[in-house]
Amino acid sequence: MSNKRMKGTxxxxxxxxxxxxxxxxxxxxxxxxxTHKWTVLVRGVNNEDISxxxxxxxxxLHETYPNPQRTIEQPPFExxxxxxxxxxxxxxIYFHAxxxxxxxxxxxxxxxxxxxxxxxxQPWPKEKPVTSFNYDEVVFNEPTEAFYQVLAENNALxxxxxxxxxxxxxAVPFTTMVEQEELDRLDKALREVNRQVxxxxxxxxxxxxxxxxxx
Amino acid sequence: MEAVTxxxxxxxxxxxxxxxxIGKPTEPAPRKLKQAVEKKPxxxxxxxxxxxxxxxxxxxxxxxxxxxLSFQQxxxxxxxxxxxxxxRTDGLVLRHWVKTNDDNDGDYYFAxxxxxxxxxxxxxxxxxxHLNDPNWTKEETDYLxxxxxxxxxxxxxxxxxxEYPGATRSMEDLKERYYGVNQALLRERAASSTDNNQERxxxxxxxxxxxxxxxxxxxxxxxxxxxxxxxxxEEEALFVEARRLEQNDMKLAxxxxxLLKFLQTxxxxxxxxxxxxxxxxxxxxxxxxxxxxxxxxxxxxxxSPVHDKVNHQYKPVRIKLPWNHLPIHSQYSxxxxxxxxxxxxxxxxxxxxxxxxxxxxxxxxxxLVEIIEKKEKLTPGVYVRSQKIPPIKPNMIQKVGKVMDExxxxxxxxxxxVQVCSKFEQLQTAIITLLDLKRQVDRQExxxxxxxxxxxxxxxxxxxxxxxxxxxx
Numbered sequence: 001m002s003n004k005r006m007k008g009t010x011x012x013x014x015x016x017x018x019x020x021x022x023x024x025x026x027x028x029x030x031x032x033x034x035t036h037k038w039t040v041l042v043r044g045v046n047n048e049d050i051s052x053x054x055x056x057x058x059x060x061l062h063e064t065y066p067n068p069q070r071t072i073e074q075p076p077f078e079x080x081x082x083x084x085x086x087x088x089x090x091x092x093i094y095f096h097a098x099x100x101x102x103x104x105x106x107x108x109x110x111x112x113x114x115x116x117x118x119x120x121x122q123p124w125p126k127e128k129p130v131t132s133f134n135y136d137e138v139v140f141n142e143p144t145e146a147f148y149q150v151l152a153e154n155n156a157l158x159x160x161x162x163x164x165x166x167x168x169x170x171a172v173p174f175t176t177m178v179e180q181e182e183l184d185r186l187d188k189a190l191r192e193v194n195r196q197v198x199x200x201x202x203x204x205x206x207x208x209x210x211x212x213x214x215x
Numbered sequence: 216m217e218a219v220t221x222x223x224x225x226x227x228x229x230x231x232x233x234x235x236x237i238g239k240p241t242e243p244a245p246r247k248l249k250q251a252v253e254k255k256p257x258x259x260x261x262x263x264x265x266x267x268x269x270x271x272x273x274x275x276x277x278x279x280x281x282x283x284l285s286f287q288q289x290x291x292x293x294x295x296x297x298x299x300x301x302x303r304t305d306g307l308v309l310r311h312w313v314k315t316n317d318d319n320d321g322d323y324y325f326a327x328x329x330x331x332x333x334x335x336x337x338x339x340x341x342x343x344x345h346l347n348d349p350n351w352t353k354e355e356t357d358y359l360x361x362x363x364x365x366x367x368x369x370x371x372x373x374x375x376x377x378e379y380p381g382a383t384r385s386m387e388d389l390k391e392r393y394y395g396v397n398q399a400l401l402r403e404r405a406a407s408s409t410d411n412n413q414e415r416x417x418x419x420x421x422x423x424x425x426x427x428x429x430x431x432x433x434x435x436x437x438x439x440x441x442x443x444x445x446x447x448x449e450e451e452a453l454f455v456e457a458r459r460l461e462q463n464d465m466k467l468a469x470x471x472x473x474l475l476k477f478l479q480t481x482x483x484x485x486x487x488x489x490x491x492x493x494x495x496x497x498x499x500x501x502x503x504x505x506x507x508x509x510x511x512x513x514x515x516x517x518x519s520p521v522h523d524k525v526n527h528q529y530k531p532v533r534i535k536l537p538w539n540h541l542p543i544h545s546q547y548s549x550x551x552x553x554x555x556x557x558x559x560x561x562x563x564x565x566x567x568x569x570x571x572x573x574x575x576x577x578x579x580x581x582x583l584v585e586i587i588e589k590k591e592k593l594t595p596g597v598y599v600r601s602q603k604i605p606p607i608k609p610n611m612i613q614k615v616g617k618v619m620d621e622x623x624x625x626x627x628x629x630x631x632x633v634q635v636c637s638k639f640e641q642l643q644t645a646i647i648t649l650l651d652l653k654r655q656v657d658r659q660e661x662x663x664x665x666x667x668x669x670x671x672x673x674x675x676x677x678x679x680x681x682x683x684x685x686x687x688x
Contacts, residue, residue, distance in 0.1 A: 005595050012600075012633075101597040135630045139603075142595040161632075179630045180455050186638040189622040193645040200652040207659045214666045 018133030041078030098146035302329035394424035
């Protein structure tokens with residue numbers, strides 16, 4: 001059995017998940033009380049194929065939907081529905097048997113309604129779809145040999161983040177630039193916090209000195 | 216008799232008499248007088264006062280009118296006077312309005328703003344001797360210089376207005392001729408005078424004009440100016456990538472050094488007979504051995520040899536270091552790195568501007584050292600990176616959240632990659648430390664205050680007991 005694990009190795013895969021939604025306009029809006037058409041999905045960055053390491057994805061929708069447990073066994077791993085409310089969707093990702101791994105669960109809050117404005121200060125235009133995506137990485141610690149093989153075949157032992165916003169992919173803002181920005185932000189925050197820690201330490205010293213006088 | 220209420224018209228006696236048809240002939244006369252005398256309120260007319268029911272208005276202020284604007288002085292006389300502009304050469308006489316009391320201050324005020332550039336002039340002899348050029352006739356050169364004088368050396372205008380029969384000159388041509396003439400003149404004239412050699416040389420140098428370079432420079436500027444937004448984004452992305460790679464390069468260099476230092480010390484350790492621990496058979500002490508289990512580099516590009524400063528040549532390095540056998544002081548944390556060269560190369564060809572800058576840096580030739588991170592024990596299994604960020608105690612969540620908000624960091628990182636996650640964890644722990652520290656210091660401060668007030672109140676040393684215990688932190 002190739003269930004032996006590759007000791008000391010780690011394989012990582014990146015993906016993003018979320019939903020797009022746009023309001024139903026026109027005649028159809030009057031027929032049902034569903035106001036929005038939405039799609040929840042799981043995709044690989046760079047729009048790559050993820051079916052060689054993901055066997056199936058199950059989306060657990062709200063209980064008011066018929067058959068709330070929707071399992072998708074082939075790419076594209078997405079579910080499209082109509083509705084009127086926002087709720088939490090449990091996305092369970094099952095890996096191929098070769099990996100011998102249990103499925104992982106991600107939670108996503110379905111977004112239908114836009115934020116206050118779309119960044120330009122204008123109220124969100126009615127036709128523009130609302131999106132909410134999250135980036136995440138799935139880390140396989142000590143993958144099995146079989147799984148490692150699968151990954152190696154697909155040149156997928158590591159991944160490369162896209163460097164810039166590809167003009168074809170709308171609203172997939174997960175690039176190295178974003179990562180770098182985040183790193184810079186975190187660096188700045190860390191520096192600030194450390195500075196404050198220093199200040200507090202100095203205060204503590206001053207106070208201990210002073211209290212020593214009163215002993 | 217008068218029905219005077221705040222909300223009704225004041226009724227005079229005659230009105231009532233009319234309504235009630237009661238005759239009261241004796242009263243009207245004195246009343247009328249009274250009325251006439253009574254009503255002379257200040258500020259407003261009688262009619263208005265009666266309109267509002269004879270009661271004083273709630274907030275009545277005597278209107279304060281502005282005094283009538285008074286002209287104390289006589290108007291100043293102005294004169295439509297003639298004047299000449301000394302900056303002019305034709306003696307044109309114009310007229311303008313001037314105050315008669317303001318004597319003519321002298322020259323026309325605006326004449327001093329007529330700055331003239333001294334375009335050098337040359338004599339015919341000088342031309343014959345030094346300034347002859349196969350492409351330029353004397354007439355054309357004279358014409359050019361006249362234009363320069365006229366348009367104050369503004370070559371954009373000069374190039375536009377240049378109309379010499381039979382000659383099509385670009386701006387670079389004109390500039391070249393102008394600067395060439397000036398340079399030659401400088402050289403010849405300065406040679407005759409006893410000028411400071413150094414200054415002269417620098418001045419001559421200033422007039423050197425390389426036409427081809429200028430054309431190239433303008434072309435480059437044009438390209439720069441007409442970049443499309445995509446290109447600009449591309450360049451920015453490349454800059455970011457370059458910076459990242461440079462950082463990686465530095466880190467790699469440092470790690471290489473550390474690794475070599477460690478290996479050397481480890482080598483020494485190995486030779487010492489007193490080294491405890493399991494036999495070294497399972498440990499690849501020599502860096503030349505490659506062990507399986509390394510994660511491949513993206514794109515399959517191979518590793519190139521590592522050259523260290525002591526001129527040892529190491530083979531492609533994939534070293535697995537068993538941490539539990541190492542002496543404590545050499546347990547550095549060595550992380551795994553990956554650099555994809557091919558991808559960068561492709562991007563380079565697409566963007567000319569960054570080519571030279573990026574080629575000059577050395578990271579395209581960096582080696583790739585794959586060292587597996589072994590600081591933590593790897594438990595087999597799969598997890599999602601963002602879910603592995605250590606959670607915060609429930610009572611601290613809110614406070615930490617507030618601090619993060621002030622710093623502009625979201626509660627959960629947008630892109631939880633390895634680096635981002637580790638930094639995020641660091642930040643989290645730092646914030647928790649900060650909050651704990653703050654709490655501690657505040658407590659100390661209040662204790663100190665208590666002690667102070669105690670002392671000032673009693674004038675005696677603070678009694679032993681619970682306070683002492685609290686102070687002794």
